[in-house]
Amino acid sequence: MTNDITTAAPAVRIEHHDEPEALGIGDERPRLSWQLATAPADYRQLAYEVSWRTRTPTGAVADEGVAVVTSSDQLFVPWPGAPLAPRARTTVRVRTQDASTGTWGALSEPVVAERGLSVDDWRAELVGPDYLEGPEDDRRAPLVRTDFRLDSLVQSARLHVTAHGLVEVEINGSRVGADELLPGWTPYHERLRVYTYDVTTLVRSGENAIGAWLADGWFRGRFGFEGGTTDIYGSRIGVLAQLEAVLEDGRTVVVASDGTWRSTPGPLTRASLYDGERIDLRLLPEGWSQPGFDDASWTPVAVLPLDKGVLSAPDGPAVRCTGEILPVSVTAVDDGWLLDYGQNHSGRPRLTVPPTVPGTHITIQHAEVLQDGRLYRRPLRQAASTDEIVTAGEAVVWEPRFTVHGYRYAFVQGWPGEQPPAEGAIVSRVLHSDMRRTGWFTSDNAGLNRLHENVVWGLRSNFVDIPTDCPQRDERLGWTGDIQVFAPTASFLYDVHGVLSDWLRSLTIEQKRFGGTVPVYVPWVPGGVFWRPEMDVAGWGDAAAIVPEALHTAFGDRDLLERQYDSARTWVERVATLAGPSRLWDEGLQLGDWLDPAAPPDNPMQAMTDPHLVATAYFARSTDALSGIAAALGRDEDAARYGELAAEIRAAFVARYVDTDDPTHDTPCAHSLAISFGLLEDAATRARAGNRLDELVRSRGYTVSTGFAGTPVVTDALSRTGHLDTAYRLLLSHEAPSWLATIDLGATTIWERWDSMLPDGTVNPGDMTSFNHYALGSVADWIHRTVGGLAPTAAAYRELRVAPRPGVGVTSAAVRHLTPFGEATAQWELRDGELAVQFSVPVGTTAVVDLPGRAPYRVGHGTHRATVAFEASRGRHAV
Template structure:
């Protein structure tokens, strides 16, 4: 096999168009014979037809290697290719070239000005969103054209009647007062010679729409006027350049959308819609002048991760006729997105689409939506050949849709659910011989997709959908196995730092919105605030990007320093408001924080864990003094924890599953007491009949704590239990996503009466990280999986399991079977990665790139 270098990538971008890194780091994967290793590389950068070669660089690095040319600047484009040398000093062919292009980086790059509707609006209610429209001329053959666009609110741009790009909910949700994304779209193919028109559908979105769970939500979170800023830059075949942008010549009008709300849905009156509105032939003489809208160019930033897109389409699994001519559609999967319908009927006829996650007594059960109406309405234009419609300005969380007013063709052939989420690259898969476990894992994947919609939300359906920091903190390791979250979470962490208070307090959710006395003003809380330290560490361990540690270091340090001050000289964080082990199944529905585990034990345990990780971050960054200081602090907190919460017999003052799980997993027990703590944890789990007894603070560590203390069999019992509360209880009840509560649906099929009852919350799915590492047996030992540990731990009656992960170096996979007391393991290791294999009863084996097959005799046969 010859050595092949894959097309290189830049930073964490799948498509490096309109990025902001002027010296983008480069990564590549390699295909070669087993045993081949990289000795050196060379990078060729071609800009404006001129090639620059780095020359041979002696290095085995292939992930995020430094840019090897002069800095790029606004609009600059380059193609890059790579070749490598092996230990035999033979050189590979050049890789295929990869393209990178920078967006607009400076305020002086902009000649366009912000615009919006010129008429008066009542800012205390929903207003029909405007259409904005402009004209320009194209004079000659076009070589390329770039649209740079951002908005106060949402914008979907059309040029000559065709949509520009495929991004949804543009420009996404960031802390707008600090960071407003500018999106770059290649629109070369949309232009025509001569007269051209362009325009934008506008929407309230997060910017000014009703949003939030407190007192019906808050309007005008960031401003009360919608605005569009768009600049089109055309490069002609003869080298000329032309720039046009939003300006005072644009016109505005009310369009067919009479309501566009993320919570309440979209209303579209097709009688008011002319599809030619964004073409040059359309007569816009009746449109009104636009008004100028000011944008703060200093807040402009480029995207770090992928946009929200439609990634899948689902047809109804069943259609049920209801009373009054209504139709009930079941898509067989709880999802996030919206419907596309093909309808035919008389002008003025209205079709209503009502969304919900669950049924009760055969009807939609919409109480869990709380204040989110989640209703879309389409008023037909009466076109003789039928009409196709999909909302633009809303998304919903749903499995079921009630359709009222349907006319025309068979509904099962005329409706499709379109799934939307941030279009991250899938990187992780897992499967076993147990179908229920596989369904559980599928549910975890589905919940992640539904809640990774520009920010990592808690739930996608009700009047909330916020970036809860604790939820993400416990789920980040799982998320970063399943998908490439590097850019997505790096962006959100920037927003977290922007919202962090000067004293170090991390908000409960990011971006911050009003939440009443309980959630705002912002106050510190363990588990949630620790995301500032622990999630950057996850990104470092999974993607080997030291930059994210450097960028987030001050944010992490300020959090740990704050907790140290709050803990005082005793190093016990035992005062103030804490959520503790949120949603412990023993907690009453009206008080989810009333857990079995002392909330201050949870807070102190997390204080030690974050201090320990901050010391490790400081060490990676070469901050020796800080590393020593925070390692010492972690030791002091550990000693205080032992004195306060550990009894002389190795039990804890909180004799509860989460307490033992945290103490063991976080390394807080004295060495001679770890085994006793593990036995007590195992006993508590067994005494409960293997039902779960943890909330958000313990769910991601309980299985590991059991495995760490030799009780993997008990961890399997916990995983495979089917009675409520348990992971498989929800599966047996028909769940297709992870629930917020262990008993969001009660055994009799009724819905939990608690106010917070979501059927799509990923936090309790954080057990998948243990499944990947312990059941299948893939774990990163060095950042970016440069060294990977293969350590399958068969149990639970499983006869086989497999997992694969697309690491920065390429695909890593494991597949094991357990037959007649013999464990057979097949492994795949990519170039650049070293594997260490731990099989029962054998010494560790180090393996290199290639495919490997190993066997081990299981203990019970000896």
């Protein structure tokens, strides 16, 4: 890198918001972060300057200034101005000073944030239908509306809205925003998210109207196991809406939901997250959200109870449509049309229906797989996953509002005419939390590339407001164990900080609710006869410590660690009490290496590995994580105390579980956990464990023999102990059970169990079979770090490691990650006995370069190249 490269203007971010204008934020002192895309080779930030101007809703300047701070920090720097008042709108610009020259760089483009309402600012009430509603299967989702008048032109307008249930708002006949499934899923009586929209262009001088569609959603719809539970959070749904319009003459008009609003049953005769949506367009009142609509026959709403103290700004992005998929084939089957979208995903259909005979009934069913050429829907259990439209006669474009499905295939019945739907007439709209993509990987191995793509789609399918286990069957719950193992992978591929930060708030709420334990899924809903909230389950409850640790490693947000510290400590202390002085968690029901491929279909807990070995290993893992979190927060006494406790657990683990004759201790999972969790401090013991793990994997023909606990760490354990080629052979094996064997059977996402589909193309007979789970895709973390060669060695990648380790089956690879400081890349190729590597390091960071056969060395930001002699035998060396 040469010094003729200029320092780029910073790209500034307010908190974790990606939007050009972050509306409705909850922070009165929002933190700032920035990246520099380019800078001279000797650039180092000496200081930064923040300029800001904060205005009231009427445009008056409330606060402005310029602050110069001598600091190299560029992540989460403190807010320099006065605290933002509710509704305040601030515009911020940043520039930085180069320590080597003393010169100031260019000012950033302005970024804008606007604070939402405080509790005292709410004049609206939660309102909903005041008429008798039938049972869920027979319930029509209600409409709610009001008219209002503005006697002047509008300078600006904001709508603040949330709901018990799900809501979609229209103003003067136009939809507000593009967010879906609002307000998402939280423990509603403790935390209810509010969303804010700029509706300046939707309101006008004169007559106006607001209309809201409502549906049951998670609040009272059927959800959970064994048929599900209804009315989980309450039996009445309603909307809380407050529109604030600043007129050109400076006056503010507030239109707030109250008892004067009116309601009627709408055209949605079914609106269920599990079962899908049914609409009868003949029942849609024409112009109902337009001014002047005659709602005299509608019923006055009821004002429903709501503690406004639970209202909160969201931490992460809303669910939105992030893409559309056209069918790759349309085939006549029986009395309908079978659509193959070519990709398993979470979403819902959009139909462009031509003019029809009024009352035409079109049905579209969804499923992940086919069997015997038809939709195979048994794995959905009691989720109907069916959408229906009854037409009013005219052409219409229709998409369900309040449901989402997990599927690759759809079966359409009742489509008008004898010809198949025209191209584009039925598309699938991909739905998930609208996170920014941050990580990519590719190689010259097509199977490995497809595996990585499957991991990406598994993440996209299961980050639907919360991190779920699956998007399709009657479950879709926030399983703590799944995200605990997948968090490092997720944090590389997408900016998941907001979604997981928000979900961790729910985890803390539920943990307090249940006396310190962490439920196996969050938010908690009744779980039938087996799952109970008071169950203490290793690997699942450990999400309290391990997920915050993973987020801090990826994003460097110290405040999140501080916020979650008591939750993590409560979990570790609870397990310490359960284990007692022995430091062995060897009592109680444990899920262990859940879904070990040797487990029978009807008993996924019946794994090869002692479940209490897994529990004790996780006890050590979380205690060690808590010690590190305490150290990062400057809680030195806690760091030392939990470090000592972790050492005691490691010693107890070795004494009980290492070098024994018990076959449940001599398994790939057992050895992988012991190595990867750092439980074997003696080098000779660690080497023996690595050799034995290598022997076990080779003896099984390089097939996978681990479940949820062992799979995330098995390749890491092999490569750490000098068995890199075995790790590669395991990763790239086509023999079942393995990742690539699922791809050979047509997988486009990660499966819940290795044999979700059997070699003959039939579906596993067990009751629990999903074709879209991300947990077993956690191997992608190792792919990024070891195959690609890019890993953080300090929080937020302030220091990173470039250390590709080629192995059998891959001769070139490239990895790219948008770190909080900027883009980091590594790409390598084997050619003519050499390993050629090119990599880039973001401004503000350094990298340790560790290549085979060469002593590690450090470099600064910029693009670098290196070449070393390489022999295939190096694959046997430890990384």
